[in-house]
Amino acid sequence: MRGVDLYDHPPYARNLADGGSNQTVCRYMASLKKFFFIKARDFVHAGEASIHIQNLLKSMHLDPALIRRIAICSYEGEMNAVIHGGDGILNVNIESNRLTLEIIDEGPGIQDIQLAMQPGYSTAPEEAREMGFGAGMGLPNMKKNADDILIESEPGKRTRACMTFFLGLTKEVQ
Amino acid sequence: MKSEHNTPYVRFHEERCTGCAECLKVCPTRTIRIRNRTSIRFVDLCIGCGACIRACAAGAISATTRPPHRIGEGHVAIALVSPVLYAQFPKAMPKDVLLGLRHMGFRHTIDMSIFLEMFQFAAAEFIGRNRQTHEAPWPFISPVCPAVVRLIAFQFPSLLAHVLPVLRPVALMAREVKERLIPAYATQGQQVVLYYVNPCPTMEQERFDPAGAPLRHPEVSIGINDLYPDLKQHIDTILTEVPPFSETHFEYETCATANAALVAMSGGEIASMRVEKSMAVHGLRDTIAYLQKIEMGLFQDVEYFEFRTCREGCLGGVLSAVDKYMARSNVQRMLHLHGLGQRIPSNTILRLYDKGRFKPDKSPLTLTRLFGDRKPALSLEQMERIERILETVAGWGCGACGAPDCRTFAEDVVRGQADLEDCQWVHPPQASHECHTGLTRRPITGKGRT
Numbered sequence: 100m101r102g103v104d105l106y107d108h109p110p111y112a113r114n115l116a117d118g119g120s121n122q123t124v125c126r127y128m129a130s131l132k133k134f135f136f137i138k139a140r141d142f143v144h145a146g147e148a149s150i151h152i153q154n155l156l157k158s159m160h161l162d163p164a165l166i167r168r169i170a171i172c173s174y175e176g177e178m179n180a181v182i183h184g185g186d187g188i189l190n191v192n193i194e195s196n197r198l199t200l201e202i203i204d205e206g207p208g209i210q211d212i213q214l215a216m217q218p219g220y221s222t223a224p225e226e227a228r229e230m231g232f233g234a235g236m237g238l239p240n241m242k243k244n245a246d247d248i249l250i251e252s253e254p255g256k257r258t259r260a261c262m263t264f265f266l267g268l269t270k271e272v273q
Numbered sequence: 274m275k276s277e278h279n280t281p282y283v284r285f286h287e288e289r290c291t292g293c294a295e296c297l298k299v300c301p302t303r304t305i306r307i308r309n310r311t312s313i314r315f316v317d318l319c320i321g322c323g324a325c326i327r328a329c330a331a332g333a334i335s336a337t338t339r340p341p342h343r344i345g346e347g348h349v350a351i352a353l354v355s356p357v358l359y360a361q362f363p364k365a366m367p368k369d370v371l372l373g374l375r376h377m378g379f380r381h382t383i384d385m386s387i388f389l390e391m392f393q394f395a396a397a398e399f400i401g402r403n404r405q406t407h408e409a410p411w412p413f414i415s416p417v418c419p420a421v422v423r424l425i426a427f428q429f430p431s432l433l434a435h436v437l438p439v440l441r442p443v444a445l446m447a448r449e450v451k452e453r454l455i456p457a458y459a460t461q462g463q464q465v466v467l468y469y470v471n472p473c474p475t476m477e478q479e480r481f482d483p484a485g486a487p488l489r490h491p492e493v494s495i496g497i498n499d500l501y502p503d504l505k506q507h508i509d510t511i512l513t514e515v516p517p518f519s520e521t522h523f524e525y526e527t528c529a530t531a532n533a534a535l536v537a538m539s540g541g542e543i544a545s546m547r548v549e550k551s552m553a554v555h556g557l558r559d560t561i562a563y564l565q566k567i568e569m570g571l572f573q574d575v576e577y578f579e580f581r582t583c584r585e586g587c588l589g590g591v592l593s594a595v596d597k598y599m600a601r602s603n604v605q606r607m608l609h610l611h612g613l614g615q616r617i618p619s620n621t622i623l624r625l626y627d628k629g630r631f632k633p634d635k636s637p638l639t640l641t642r643l644f645g646d647r648k649p650a651l652s653l654e655q656m657e658r659i660e661r662i663l664e665t666v667a668g669w670g671c672g673a674c675g676a677p678d679c680r681t682f683a684e685d686v687v688r689g690q691a692d693l694e695d696c697q698w699v700h701p702p703q704a705s706h707e708c709h710t711g712l713t714r715r716p717i718t719g720k721g722r723t
Binding site: 130131133146149150153155157158159160163164166167170171173174175193194195240 | 428430431433565566568569570571646648649650651652653656657660684
C-alpha cells in the first residue's frame with residue numbers, strides 16, 4: 100500500500116485552497132477514489148463522510164456486516180481526526196477485491212501507539228468527553244473491525260491510519 | 274423494475290396533481306419520480322411511512338385505507354383500535370370511545386393498548402434476561418412502528434439483528450382475536466371482518482398472506498380521519514345518554530386507564546418500561562440519522578430505542594383526525610385526570626412469556642425478502658460513471674429532471690431509466706420549452722426579468 104504525501108497530493112491541496120469544499124474524485128482503472136475533508140472540532144458535521152461511504156457501499160450491495168465494519172472504522176477514524184487532530188482528510192479507495200480507508204490528520208500525533216491501542220486509554224480533551232466521545236475505544240475498535248490496520252505517527256506532526264478490508268471475505272464481528 | 278402509480282400503501286390521483294414536486298424530496302427511500310409534468314411513479318420500495326401523503330397539498334396522494342361503509346352489515350365487525358383514537362376526543366374516556374364504536378355497528382372493539390402493555394413487559398423481560406448474558410447486540414430497536422422495521426430492512430439490513438425479537442402488539446392482538454373470538458363465530462357460520470382503526474397507512478400489506486393463500490377473515494384498515502366525523506356524533510350521544518355497558522366475554526374490550534393513550538405519544542412506549550437506559554426518537558429525518566449512528570457503532574450503552582417515523586409519535590400519524598399537538602394535550606390531560614395503572618398482573622404476562630407466547634412470527638430473513646433492496650447491485654464501473662455524471666450536472670438538487678436529487682438521477686441514468694439530457698443544466702431547454710416538472714426555465718443572467 101503506497102502512502103500518500105499529504106502536502107503534494109493535488110486533491111488535498113485543491114481542497115485546502117478553496118476552503119475545504121466537500122470532495123474530489125480521481126479515477127483509475129476499475130477503482131473508485133474519494134476524498135473527504137475533515138474539519139477539526141466540527142462535531143456537528145462529523146460522521147458525514149462515513150455516512151456517504153456507507154451509502155455508496157450499500158448501492159453496491161456489499162454484505163451488510165462488512166458495510167457495518169467499514170462504517171464503524173471510518174467513523175472512529177473520522178472522530179479521531181475531529182477530536183485530536185488538526186484538519187485532515189479521509190481517503191477511500193474501492194477496488195474490485197479490497198477497500199482501503201486512509202485517514203491523515205495534521206494533529207499532534209500519537210506519543211505511544213502501543214498504549215493508544217489499549218481499550219480505555221484516552222487523551223481526549225474534556226469537551227469531547229462531555230459530548231460522549233473520547234472513551235478510548237477508537238483505535239481498539241478500528242483494530243477489531245479492520246482486516247488489516249497500519250498506524251503511523253510522527254509525534255507533534257501528523258498521524259496516518261490506514262485500514263484495509265477484503266471484499267467478499269467475511270470476518271466475524273465480536 | 275416496474276413503474277407504478279400506486280403502492281400497497283398509497284394511491285396516486287393524477288387528476289389532482291399540480292406538479293409541485295413536494296413529494297419528491299420527502300420520500301425516505303427515494304422511490305418517487307415525476308414524469309410528464311404532473312404524473313408520479315413509484316419506482317422502488319414504498320415503506321408506507323406516509324410522508325408523501327402529508328407533503329401533498331393538493332391531496333393527490335392518499336392512503337389505501339377504506340372508508341367505513343356498511344359496518345356490521347351481513348358480517349360480524351371487529352374493530353382493532355389503535356390508542357391514537359382515544360387522544361382524538363378531549364372529553365371522552367377511552368371506554369366511551371369504544372362504546373361509540375359499538376354504536377357505529379362494530380360487534381367487538383378490541384383495545385390495542387392492553388397488548389402494548391403486555392409487549393412492554395415482555396420487552397423489558399427480554400432485555401433484562403439478555404443484560405446478564407452479554408450476548409445480545411445493543412441497542413435493541415423497538416419493533417412497534419412497522420414503517421421503521423421496513424426502513425431497517427430496506428436501508429439498514431445490518432441492524433435487523435437489533436430489532437427486538439418480541440411479537441409486536443398488533444400481531445399479539447390479531448393472534449388473540451383469531452384464536453379466541455373468531456372460532457366462536459365460525460362455528461355459528463358467521464362471516465367475521467377485522468377492521469384495523471389506524472393513524473398510519475401501514476396495514477394494507479399485512480392483509481395479504483405471504484404464502485398467497487386467501488384469508489378466511491377479510492381484514493380492512495380504516496383511517497382514523499375517515500372514521501372521525503361519524504364516531505364523534507355517536508360519542509356525543511353516548512355522553513348525553515349513557516346507556517349501560519353491555520356484558521362481554523372478552524376482557525380486552527374495555528379500557529379504563531390513561532396508559533392507553535400514553536403509548537400513542539412519542540416516548541410513551543418507553544415511559545412505563547423497566548429498562549435502564551432508553552431513548553425515544555421521532556420523525557423520519559431523525560429516525561434515519563439515529564439509525565445511521567447506530568450502524569456506525571454508536572449508542573452501545575443504550576438498551577432500547579423507540580423509533581417512530583411520525584413526528585410526536587403515533588399521534589402525528591398521517592391519518593389521524595386531530596392535530597398532533599392538540600392530541601398530545603388531550604393525552605396529557607387524560608394522564609393528569611386518571612393517572613397510570615397497570616392492568617394486567619405481572620405474573621400472568623411472565624407465565625405467557627415463559628410459554629413462548631411472545632416469540633416473533635417473522636424472522637429477519639422474511640423481512641429482508643419482503644422489504645429488502647430490490648435494485649440490482651451497482652458495479653464499480655457504474656459507480657465511477659455516477660461520479661462522472663455528478664461532475665457534469667449542477668449538483669443543486671433542483672428536481673427538475675423528476676428525480677429527488679442529483680445522485681439518484683445519476684443512478685437512474687446509469688441504470689438506463691433516465692436520460693442525461695433530462696437534466697436542464699446539462700441541456701438547457703429553450704425559454705418556451707417546459708421540462709418534466711413544468712417549471713419554465715428563467716434566464717439566469719437577469720436580462721429577461723422585469
